[in-house]
Amino acid sequence: MTLPSTDHLTLTNVNALNAPALVRTGLGDQIRQVLIDGITSGRLQPGERIVERRIAVELGVSQAPVREALRQLEALRLVETVPNRGARVREFTEEDFAEFFPVRAGLEETAADLAVSRLAGRVEVFDGHIERLAAAEGPHVMRHSIAFHREIVEAAGNRLLRSVWESLGIEIWTTLSVRRHHTELCGKTAEHIEIADAFRRQDPRVGRLLHDHVMKYAP
Amino acid sequence: MTLPSTDHLTLTNVNALNAPALVRTGLGDQIRQVLIDGITSGRLQPGERIVERRIAVELGVSQAPVREALRQLEALRLVETVPNRGARVREFTEEDFAEFFPVRAGLEETAADLAVSRLAGRVEVFDGHIERLAAAEGPHVMRHSIAFHREIVEAAGNRLLRSVWESLGIEIWTTLSVRRHHTELCGKTAEHIEIADAFRRQDPRVGRLLHDHVMKYAP
DNA sequence: GCGTGACCTATGATCGATCATTGATCGCCT
DNA sequence: AGGCGATCAATGATCGATCATAGGTCACGC
Numbered sequence: 351m352t353l354p355s356t357d358h359l360t361l362t363n364v365n366a367l368n369a370p371a372l373v374r375t376g377l378g379d380q381i382r383q384v385l386i387d388g389i390t391s392g393r394l395q396p397g398e399r400i401v402e403r404r405i406a407v408e409l410g411v412s413q414a415p416v417r418e419a420l421r422q423l424e425a426l427r428l429v430e431t432v433p434n435r436g437a438r439v440r441e442f443t444e445e446d447f448a449e450f451f452p453v454r455a456g457l458e459e460t461a462a463d464l465a466v467s468r469l470a471g472r473v474e475v476f477d478g479h480i481e482r483l484a485a486a487e488g489p490h491v492m493r494h495s496i497a498f499h500r501e502i503v504e505a506a507g508n509r510l511l512r513s514v515w516e517s518l519g520i521e522i523w524t525t526l527s528v529r530r531h532h533t534e535l536c537g538k539t540a541e542h543i544e545i546a547d548a549f550r551r552q553d554p555r556v557g558r559l560l561h562d563h564v565m566k567y568a569p
Numbered sequence: 570m571t572l573p574s575t576d577h578l579t580l581t582n583v584n585a586l587n588a589p590a591l592v593r594t595g596l597g598d599q600i601r602q603v604l605i606d607g608i609t610s611g612r613l614q615p616g617e618r619i620v621e622r623r624i625a626v627e628l629g630v631s632q633a634p635v636r637e638a639l640r641q642l643e644a645l646r647l648v649e650t651v652p653n654r655g656a657r658v659r660e661f662t663e664e665d666f667a668e669f670f671p672v673r674a675g676l677e678e679t680a681a682d683l684a685v686s687r688l689a690g691r692v693e694v695f696d697g698h699i700e701r702l703a704a705a706e707g708p709h710v711m712r713h714s715i716a717f718h719r720e721i722v723e724a725a726g727n728r729l730l731r732s733v734w735e736s737l738g739i740e741i742w743t744t745l746s747v748r749r750h751h752t753e754l755c756g757k758t759a760e761h762i763e764i765a766d767a768f769r770r771q772d773p774r775v776g777r778l779l780h781d782h783v784m785k786y787a788p
Numbered sequence: 789g790c791g792t793g794a795c796c797t798a799t800g801a802t803c804g805a806t807c808a809t810t811g812a813t814c815g816c817c818t
Numbered sequence: 819a820g821g822c823g824a825t826c827a828a829t830g831a832t833c834g835a836t837c838a839t840a841g842g843t844c845a846c847g848c
Contacts, residue, residue: 376801376802377801378801411803412802412803412804413802413803413804414801414802414803415801415802434809434810435809435810435811
């Protein structure tokens with residue numbers, strides 16, 4: 351396995367006074383991203399051990415931030431750890447994907463039910479997402495689609511719900527699932543419009559509608 | 570603030586050869602429990618800073634496991650941390666409690682819907698819980714009630730759902746809410762029986778039933 | 789008086805080193 | 819051969835020390 355050189359960790363863009371958001375993030379978060387990239391790109395194979403000190407050396411950091419990153423990956427269910435025995439990249443089973451979508455669908459159903467009354471028909475927030483989704487191609491489709499769903503969760507106005515939803519690792523797991531099962535993504539735009547319409551007329555069935563929509567991604 | 574003496578961390582029960590489950594837990598987990606106890610008991614007041622090194626000294630450990638414990642408390646939303654500025658006990662707002670129950674209710678609704686078909690009417694698993702709940706008094710009521718709900722989540726057979734449900738910190742947050750709002754707990758036994766019955770006859774409305782039941786705990 | 793910037797302190801973030809657990813290996817005995 | 823305990827290497831868990839950042843303080847100049 352070859353991880354990218356240490357340069358990936360050096361202060362990204364040492365730009366001169368026009369940085370809108372100075373990457374002011376701790377090492378742990380950066381390492382997490384490196385490992386996530388490694389897993390999604392296949393550089394880190396399922397079942398492969400992730401040895402804390404080896405990663406630390408390869409990235410030119412100490413063991414502590416690597417541990418922290420591993421804990422985050424564990425929360426995302428991308429690695430599994432055994433106490434005193436370390437972490438390894440998870441084998442993603444069919445069961446994992448089968449379990450993912452009912453939970454995601456349930457959360458979004460809850461979100462939709464909460465959002466309906468809160469939005470009170472004001473669905474302009476969705477317009478941009480739908481337009482961008484319609485215009486998107488390739489891997490961007492997934493990103494914009496998720497942005498639309500995230501907007502719904504946001505609209506529920508429940509920070510806990512939002513945080514739980516994010517903690518599922520929606521992007522990664524949906525991407526992994528679609529990639530593995532060759533899920534058809536076309537036609538989803540129409541459903542998004544349908545869902546937005548349901549919000550517009552405050553249809554009480556919008557929760558169920560969204561739930562069923564999400565389940566169509568399931569294997 | 571006075572934390573319990575270090576003894577709380579020494580290997581619990583050095584019993585002689587009849588230990589069913591030797592407390593083989595890392596320092597981080599033990600420290601987390603100490604801090605949780607501190608928060609629920611009021612020894613640690615909302616808004617109070619939790620300084621890593623201070624706790625470490627008081628418990629006779631180093632900074633690392635304390636940090637780890639704090640991360641767990643953050644995940645349970647019992648403390649809030651600002652990067653480079655440390656952690657403090659959260660101020661539990663009404664909004665926190667108001668947000669908690671819809672999420673819990675939604676998850677359990679999902680669980681119930683999944684469990685109905687899986688149980689196929691075999692609801693014996695609930696009997697013991699209902700009996701113990703009926704016989705319980707005082708603080709035990711809450712514990713047994715949650716055990717019943719946990720059994721439903723378990724019965725859904727979805728490990729991710731189970732893990733997300735547990736990550737809400739059901740016990741703590743429900744306890745905190747009931748304590749603060751003096752929620753009436755009597756009569757909940759009857760509803761549990763009703764829910765078990767719905768499972769028995771595989772009533773498709775059991776999800777909604779459970780959802781509404783949970784929401785009755787809400788402020 | 790008040791804005792400014794050089795210090796200063798507290799403390800989180802990170803490091804390098806050590807401790808402790810685990811599974812593997814090896815030799816011995818039956 | 820096979821079981822069994824001693825020994826060993828690998829590595830997670832923990833430690834003690836250092837680095838770096840966020841606020842606070844205070845003297846200075848306007």
